[in-house]
Amino acid sequence: MSPSPSSTPLAIELRGVAKTFGSVPVCRDVDLAIAAGEFVTLLGPSGCGKTTTLNMVAGLEDCTSGDILLAGRRVNELSPVERDVAMVFQNYALYPHMTVAQNIGFTLRMRGTPRAEIDRRVKDVTTALELSHVVDRLPAQLSGGQQQRVAIGRAIVREPRIFLFDEPFSNLDAALRVKMRAEVKQLHRRLGVTSLFVTHDQEEAMSISDRIAVMNRGRVEQFGTPEEIYARPATRYVASFIGNPQIELLSGIVEAHEGGPVVRIGSELVRLASSLNTPAGRSVDIGVRPEHVRLGSGTLAGRVRLVQPVGPSSHVVIEWDGGSLIAAQPGFCRLQPGEPIRAEISAADVMVFDHASGVRLSQGMPRAN
Secondary structure, three states: OOOOOOOOOEEEEEEEEEEEEOOEEEEEEEEEEEEOOOEEEEEOOOOOOHHHHHHHHHOOOOOOEEEEEEOOEEOOOOOOHHHOEEEEOOOOOOOOOOOHHHHHHHHHHHOOOOHHHHHHHHHHHHHHOOOHHHOOOOHHHOOHHHHHHHHHHHHHOOOOOEEEEEOOOOOOOHHHHHHHHHHHHHHHHHHOOEEEEEEOOHHHHHHHOOEEEEEEOOEEEEEEOHHHHHHOOOEHHHHHHOOOOOOEEEEEEEEOOOOOOEEEEOOEEEEOOOOOOOOOOOEEEEEEOHHHEEEEEEEEEEEEEEEEEOOOEEEEEEEEOOEEEEEEEEOOOOOOOOOEEEEEEOHHHOEEEEOOOOEEEEEOOOOOO
16 A cells, blocks of 8 residues: 555655756756655656756755755765665666676675675565576576666665666567566565656556656646546646547637536537636636547537547547547447547536646546446
C-alpha cells in the first residue's frame, strides 16, 4: 500500500528550487514534498527541467537558489556520496570488463565492505532480479533488459535511502519497456525505498507512480496522483500532455442557456456541467476525452474521417464545422470514412479552461461505476 504524504515523514523536499545556466532559466521555483517510501515521477517533454531537477537532488548539479532537504536535512552543500542516494542512468554505465557480479558489487568493494558481506548482498540482489544464471557474464553478453537489471542491482546493493531513475528504459524496445515497468513497480513495493523517476512517457508515469509532477518550462504545473492528473488536470497543458489518444481541445464562447451553460463551437452548442460559474461571453477551451463521446445519437452532426482499430477498441475521428473529435468505441467499428454520424458529448465530463491563462475553470467529477 502506498504511503500517505500527509501522514509519513518527508524523504525529499524541494523549496523554491531554481537553476539557471548563464542567463537561461531551466528550473523555476520548484516545490515538491515527497513522503518516505513514495514513488514519484517527474514527467514532461525534453527541455522542461525534469532531469536537471533530478540531478540537483542527486548533487550532480548545484541549485542556483532554493533549498533541497533529504529526510529533513538541508543538503545543498553536500556531495552526492554524502546524500546517500543511488542513481540509475539511461545508458546503464556498466563496466564492460566486469562480470554481472563484479559490476553489482563494485561500489561495496570501493567502500571496503568485507568480502563475505559483498557476496551475500550480491547474491540477494541477483536472486531478487532474476540474474542468478548470468552472474559470470560480461555486459556484452546480456540482453538490454538484463543490462538494465544489473544497473538497478548496482543501485539496490548499496541499500540507499533514495533511488533516482533518469529515463532508465529509454534504450529498450516497447515490449521490454512494459515488462521493466512492472518489474520496477514490484521491486519498489517489496523494498519500499523512496524513488524519484524521470520520464517523458506519460503512459510509463501513469503505470508506476504513486504521484506525478508534470513539468513545463521549468515549473511544476501539477503534482498529484495519476487519477488526479488524468481526471482533474489543473491546466490545459496538463490535460493535453496526459492521455492516449490525446484530449481534443476546442475553442468557443460561453453562452447562457435555459438548460444551463453552453459553449458555442462553430454552429454547435456543447452543454457544460451546471456547476460552471463563468459569465457569458468568456472565451474558453473545452477538453473532451475519447471515452466521453457517444456515437449514434446527440445534437452534434458530423462525418467520419478515420477509423483506427487498436485491439480492444476503435478510435473514430469525427469532423464537424467546429473542428474534430475522437470517440472511443468498444471492439472493431464498421463505420466508414465519409459516413454521416451524430454524437453526444458528456456534459459532466467536459473540462473547461480559460482560453487566455489555460487554467481549468470547471470539470465534472468522474461518474461512479
